[in-house]
Amino acid sequence: MMQRFLPLGIVLAFCLGCEAPPTESVESKPETIANAPRHSPQHEKAAGCADDHGMAATDDSLRKAKDPASGTEMTIVGSALSGLEKTAIPELLGKPETYAGKTIRLEGDVNAMCHHRRGWFAMQEPGDRTGAFVRVITNPAFLVPPGSIGKKVRVEGKVDLIEESASAARHYAEGHQIGDPSAIQGPVKRVVLRASGAEFL
Numbered sequence: 001m002m003q004r005f006l007p008l009g010i011v012l013a014f015c016l017g018c019e020a021p022p023t024e025s026v027e028s029k030p031e032t033i034a035n036a037p038r039h040s041p042q043h044e045k046a047a048g049c050a051d052d053h054g055m056a057a058t059d060d061s062l063r064k065a066k067d068p069a070s071g072t073e074m075t076i077v078g079s080a081l082s083g084l085e086k087t088a089i090p091e092l093l094g095k096p097e098t099y100a101g102k103t104i105r106l107e108g109d110v111n112a113m114c115h116h117r118r119g120w121f122a123m124q125e126p127g128d129r130t131g132a133f134v135r136v137i138t139n140p141a142f143l144v145p146p147g148s149i150g151k152k153v154r155v156e157g158k159v160d161l162i163e164e165s166a167s168a169a170r171h172y173a174e175g176h177q178i179g180d181p182s183a184i185q186g187p188v189k190r191v192v193l194r195a196s197g198a199e200f201l
Contacts, residue, residue, distance in 0.1 A: 078142035078197030157195035
């Protein structure tokens with residue numbers, strides 16, 4: 001009995017797949033929070049990544065420009081800033097009820113961010129290293145640009161007062177070094193800004 005064999009080239013092509021080599025004309029799709037790496041449900045919940053608005057943000061709004069004041073290149077995301085007067089972070093944290101529900105502008109230094117879904121960042125008053133911070137929720141308006149920690153930021157958005165679970169507060173303190181994990185004994189009242197747009201310098 002005579003056996004038939006497929007030519008070796010056909011067998012290798014079948015086993016290895018026949019993908020065409022990538023070309024420069026192929027456009028990559030904008031990254032969205034929805035197709036970012038997935039983590040455990042516990043991490044998603046603790047990190048605040050499972051957002052009530054759905055993970056709808058994309059990089060579509062990201063654009064580059066020169067800062068008119070300094071000439072520094074900046075990354076603009078979300079809606080254009082409307083020119084509101086700056087509210088100091090210590091002022092906001094000292095009188096949060098005064099600002100609840102209002103749209104304000106903050107300026108400061110980015111000291112933490114969500115790396116795996118880019119749905120939030122934390123900021124502090126320029127030069128302030130006391131540990132006081134405001135967490136800025138960027139989803140669904142925009143994704144935090146990669147590598148934003150250490151940059152200066154101007155952001156506008158609506159102030160929201162929330163109660164953060166102890167597990168979420170511990171996650172931020174231990175995983176992102178914002179807050180003191182030893183001081184967390186239960187739920188924590190937090191001031192967050194739900195951003196509409198920002199400029200990173």
